[in-house]
Amino acid sequence: MLQINNLVVQIEDKRILNGLNLTVNKGEVAAIMGPNGSGKSTLSYVIAGREDYEVLDGEILLDGQNLLEMEPDQRAAAGVFLAFQYPLEIPGVATMTFLKASLNAQRKARGEAELSTPDFIKRVNAAAAKLEIQKDMLKRALNVGFSGGEKKRMEILQMALLEPTFCILDETDSGLDIDALRIVSEGVNTLREAGRGFLVITHYQRLLNYIVPDTVHVMASGRIVKSGGKELALELEANGYADYRQSDAA
Ligand SMILES: Nc1ncnc2c1ncn2[C@@H]1O[C@H](COP(=O)(O)OP(=O)(O)O)[C@@H](O)[C@H]1O
Numbered sequence: 019m020l021q022i023n024n025l026v027v028q029i030e031d032k033r034i035l036n037g038l039n040l041t042v043n044k045g046e047v048a049a050i051m052g053p054n055g056s057g058k059s060t061l062s063y064v065i066a067g068r069e070d071y072e073v074l075d076g077e078i079l080l081d082g083q084n085l086l087e088m089e090p091d092q093r094a095a096a097g098v099f100l101a102f103q104y105p106l107e108i109p110g111v112a113t114m115t116f117l118k119a120s121l122n123a124q125r126k127a128r129g130e131a132e133l134s135t136p137d138f139i140k141r142v143n144a145a146a147a148k149l150e151i152q153k154d155m156l157k158r159a160l161n162v163g164f165s166g167g168e169k170k171r172m173e174i175l176q177m178a179l180l181e182p183t184f185c186i187l188d189e190t191d192s193g194l195d196i197d198a199l200r201i202v203s204e205g206v207n208t209l210r211e212a213g214r215g216f217l218v219i220t221h222y223q224r225l226l227n228y229i230v231p232d233t234v235h236v237m238a239s240g241r242i243v244k245s246g247g248k249e250l251a252l253e254l255e256a257n258g259y260a261d262y263r264q265s266d267a268a
């Protein structure tokens with residue numbers, strides 16, 4: 019469903035992605051692991067369509083559509099969702115208002131009717147309960163004063179509501195204690211289904227005990243340098259990334 023061919027990206031004249039190739043099939047959970055600074059977040063931003071990045075070469079296809087030719091909101095309407103490594107705080111916008119606006123904007127872009135307020139509230143409350151998000155949090159400004167774990171849960175709540183076809187989770191495990199990690203992972207696992215793909219980015223193997231991936235890809239210096247099954251994550255945990263740093267420098 020997602021196919022990336024020879025992606026070359028730079029920012030401020032600095033080359034960050036260097037001919038990256040990656041395929042994620044429908045129904046698959048693909049994990050990307052790699053050292054800090056290898057370009058994992060950059061990859062997630064470029065898929066979602068964040069500006070600032072200059073794409074010098076390559077293509078990103080989602081079910082055959084060229085994402086690089088689409089605006090970020092069109093990509094979202096096409097089903098791309100990114101849960102940020104560092105979720106933004108938006109003072110002055112109540113979380114509930116934000117959630118309703120984003121859901122209805124996407125429905126509109128897809129030619130679907132807007133949800134009525136009671137229907138919307140029913141859906142939010144059900145999703146929030148699953149993720150153990152307190153109702154009063156939904157009334158507060160988006161992410162403002164939320165703990166790291168609360169922000170990450172909020173990202174997963176957005177994902178559950180928007181029902182994207184391709185979900186990217188960028189270091190969702192950072193800032194989570196074990197209980198929150200379990201709750202967030204269960205939230206993700208309930209969304210796993212045949213038509214939906216996931217790209218789970220993580221520096222540590224720990225998250226992959228909870229969200230068990232179908233494939234694992236190692237990223238170093240802006241490229242996928244090794245791909246395998248879930249056992250590859252355990253191997254990385256045991257050996258670290260030193261091998262890849264060296265082979266990359268050679
Ligand atoms: N806005 C930016 N300007 C300059 N360099 C950047 C910018 N964003 C990221 N980089 C650099 O790109 C590289 C990859 O960063 P990133 O994608 O965040 O890696 P990762 O998520 O794997 O830790 C790093 O060397 C980082 O310093």
Ligand SMILES: [Mg+2]
Nearest residue numbers: 058059103189
């Ligand atoms: Mg990152």
